[in-house]
Amino acid sequence: MKVTLPDGTPLELEDGATGADAAAAIGPGLARAALAVKQAGEVRDLARPLLDGEPLEVITAKSGRDALDLIRHDAAHVLATAVTELYPGVKVSIGPPIDAGFYYDFEFPEGVTVTEADFPAIEQRMREHLKAAEAFEREDVTVAEALERFRAEGQDYKVELIEDLVRDQGVETVSLYRNGPFTDLCRGPHAPATDRVGALKLQSVAGAYWRGDASRTMLTRIYGTAFFTKKELEAELERLEQARARDHRRLGRELGLFTFSELSPGSAFWLPKGTTLFNTLVALSREMGAERGFTEVKTPLLYESELWKTSGHWGKYRENMFVTETEGREFGVKPMNCPGHAHLYRQQRWSYRDLPVRYAEPGLLHRNELSGTLHGLLRVRHFIQDDAHIFCTEEQVQEEVQRCLEYSFATFDLFGFEMQLELSTRPEQRIGSDEMWDRAEAKLEQALKDQGLDYVLNPGDGAFYGPKIDLHTTDSLGRSWQLGTVQLDYSMPERFDLSYIGADNAEHRPVMIHTARMGSFERFIGILTEHYAGDFPVWLAPVQALVLPISDRHAGAAEGAAAQLRRRGLRVDVDARTESIGRRIREAELQKVPYMLVIGDREAQEGTVAVRRRHEGDEGTLTLEAFAERLEHETATRAGS
Ligand SMILES: [Zn+2]
Numbered sequence: 001m002k003v004t005l006p007d008g009t010p011l012e013l014e015d016g017a018t019g020a021d022a023a024a025a026i027g028p029g030l031a032r033a034a035l036a037v038k039q040a041g042e043v044r045d046l047a048r049p050l051l052d053g054e055p056l057e058v059i060t061a062k063s064g065r066d067a068l069d070l071i072r073h074d075a076a077h078v079l080a081t082a083v084t085e086l087y088p089g090v091k092v093s094i095g096p097p098i099d100a101g102f103y104y105d106f107e108f109p110e111g112v113t114v115t116e117a118d119f120p121a122i123e124q125r126m127r128e129h130l131k132a133a134e135a136f137e138r139e140d141v142t143v144a145e146a147l148e149r150f151r152a153e154g155q156d157y158k159v160e161l162i163e164d165l166v167r168d169q170g171v172e173t174v175s176l177y178r179n180g181p182f183t184d185l186c187r188g189p190h191a192p193a194t195d196r197v198g199a200l201k202l203q204s205v206a207g208a209y210w211r212g213d214a215s216r217t218m219l220t221r222i223y224g225t226a227f228f229t230k231k232e233l234e235a236e237l238e239r240l241e242q243a244r245a246r247d248h249r250r251l252g253r254e255l256g257l258f259t260f261s262e263l264s265p266g267s268a269f270w271l272p273k274g275t276t277l278f279n280t281l282v283a284l285s286r287e288m289g290a291e292r293g294f295t296e297v298k299t300p301l302l303y304e305s306e307l308w309k310t311s312g313h314w315g316k317y318r319e320n321m322f323v324t325e326t327e328g329r330e331f332g333v334k335p336m337n338c339p340g341h342a343h344l345y346r347q348q349r350w351s352y353r354d355l356p357v358r359y360a361e362p363g364l365l366h367r368n369e370l371s372g373t374l375h376g377l378l379r380v381r382h383f384i385q386d387d388a389h390i391f392c393t394e395e396q397v398q399e400e401v402q403r404c405l406e407y408s409f410a411t412f413d414l415f416g417f418e419m420q421l422e423l424s425t426r427p428e429q430r431i432g433s434d435e436m437w438d439r440a441e442a443k444l445e446q447a448l449k450d451q452g453l454d455y456v457l458n459p460g461d462g463a464f465y466g467p468k469i470d471l472h473t474t475d476s477l478g479r480s481w482q483l484g485t486v487q488l489d490y491s492m493p494e495r496f497d498l499s500y501i502g503a504d505n506a507e508h509r510p511v512m513i514h515t516a517r518m519g520s521f522e523r524f525i526g527i528l529t530e531h532y533a534g535d536f537p538v539w540l541a542p543v544q545a546l547v548l549p550i551s552d553r554h555a556g557a558a559e560g561a562a563a564q565l566r567r568r569g570l571r572v573d574v575d576a577r578t579e580s581i582g583r584r585i586r587e588a589e590l591q592k593v594p595y596m597l598v599i600g601d602r603e604a605q606e607g608t609v610a611v612r613r614r615h616e617g618d619e620g621t622l623t624l625e626a627f628a629e630r631l632e633h634e635t636a637t638r639a640g641s
């Protein structure tokens with residue numbers, strides 16, 4: 001038989017040769033490293049005969065996802081091995097690899113509950129099986145044989161699975177995999193032996209209905225993860241721990257920023273500190289927009305269906321909208337600002353001299369996201385975007401796009417986000433002529449090239465109404481987020497019949513540009529909270545300084561100092577509780593307040609404050625005026641990212 005290796009080299013082997021034979025024929029190093037082979041898109045056991053004529057890839061620890069899935073599936077079997085030994089009478093069901101590791105579902109005998117407290121004992125037993133390097137042996141048996149075996153063992157779930165395979169697929173044989181004392185009904189594939197799993201950890205336990213059916217038995221699902229090396233496992237656990245500590249839902253609660261309620265799913269309740277943070281970002285967007293010629297408008301929340309029919313949302317997007325009715329007329333709550341802005345533009349006659357018109361609106365939007373997809377602030381139903389719409393002439397497009405990009409970079413620089421750009425071009429389903437698309441794409445490309453910006457081309461990923469540039473960033477945990485966008489739109493001006501009078505005195509169609517930087521403030525705050533682990537820079541911190549009177553008799557001086565700072569627009573609180581000063585400082589540190597200002601006898605008398613900077617400690621005594629100037633300067637320059 002003959003197979004081809006990934007580099008194109010043909011490999012001649014004896015008929016009936018296995019994956020292990022192929023690896024050995026290539027070299028002894030590969031024979032040792034081989035875990036499985038991949039042929040015709042399928043990962044197969046080393047011990048199975050090869051498919052003649054098919055290209056062949058040998059899977060080793062370096063093969064990425066395929067290799068990890070393989071040993072995680074091995075680990076799931078080893079988990080079932082340990083659990084069946086430790087809990088006689090347990091019934092096993094299924095145990096696949098998943099993105100983050102693996103799980104196995106069990107039905108424990110009456111009265112037995114397994115919790116995380118039992119993990120060390122189970123892990124210990126699992127490690128013994130890894131150390132024993134037990135081979136995974138595949139055996140193909142008849143359905144009758146398999147049924148007899150699992151019935152005798154009282155493994156009802158396996159029996160049901162086999163019966164379904166017979167009924168749905170008409171199978172006559174099934175495959176079993178044995179490792180040490182445990183045999184599972186399994187399609188495979190598996191690595192040659194259990195010792196290929198280098199390190200594992202059980203992570204959590206949850207209830208899961210058999211076959212996801214709420215009318216069936218609730219099984220116990222044990223989750224774990226596995227890697228080739230201890231080092232990889234430790235890095236992953238460290239990453240998970242960091243992500244947990246930074247989870248914006250948890251920090252939002254701990255820092256008093258926002259909460260959620262089942263009574264309004266997907267809609268945050270902003271507490272005073274969170275509202276301050278929110279308003280600081282909206283103010284930032286207003287200030288930066290105004291500097292760049294954007295004017296703010298306010299448009300309604302509710303529109304008659306007529307508007308949504310014109311915009312096309314009624315046909316394409318209605319399921320994502322909240323709809324209501326009054327006096328026999330149907331209304332939709334806006335999921336985006338664009339149709340309102342197009343309608344607003346239309347209320348007036350425009351000359352080419354008026355363009356570009358740049359409307360910005362931090363308007364309240366609602367989208368009917370399925371409740372199962374909601375996730376903290378990252379996916380909500382109720383939000384406000386920093387979006388804006390530009391109406392301009394065809395000739396102005398390129399400059400406007402460049403200005404939007406500059407606006408985006410200026411915004412993201414403040415947070416230390418590095419941006420990657422993507423240019424998305426014409427999709428299969430689109431409106432407009434090829435000539436229009438040629439022009440629009442060329443303009444975006446030119447805007448990028450003129451500024452010497454690197455970008456990735458994303459062919460076919462544009463919106464149906466025009467091409468776009470998206471800005472992505474990677475946060476401090478290495479996760480990628482799409483933030484800004486600049487989209488050309490030739491459709492909405494058409495649908496709303498928008499026009500302007502050109503220099504030739506004739507009517508022309510403007511181009512509409514949709515652009516946003518932070519996107520929804522809600523999502524952006526979720527991202528920022530995790531990015532900073534709640535430790536916001538001074539200009540963004542909800543409470544910039546906390547004044548701490550040492551004892552009751554300094555409370556008046558503390559209130560006075562806070563009032564003076566507040567009059568200068570600084571965000572200052574006083575903590576005059578009777579707790580010890582040490583304790584109040586510790587709590588302020590936990591609340592991640594950047595500055596603590598301690599006032600005792602000397603400070604009260606001299607009009608000074610003893611300054612403590614979070615992370616830095618004591619910074620000496622300053623006059624209140626000097627501290628105010630310092631804080632003002634840090635706020636105004638938005639120092640620190
Ligand atoms: Zn399996």
Ligand SMILES: [Zn+2]
Pocket residue numbers: 336337338387389514515
């Ligand atoms: Zn828009």
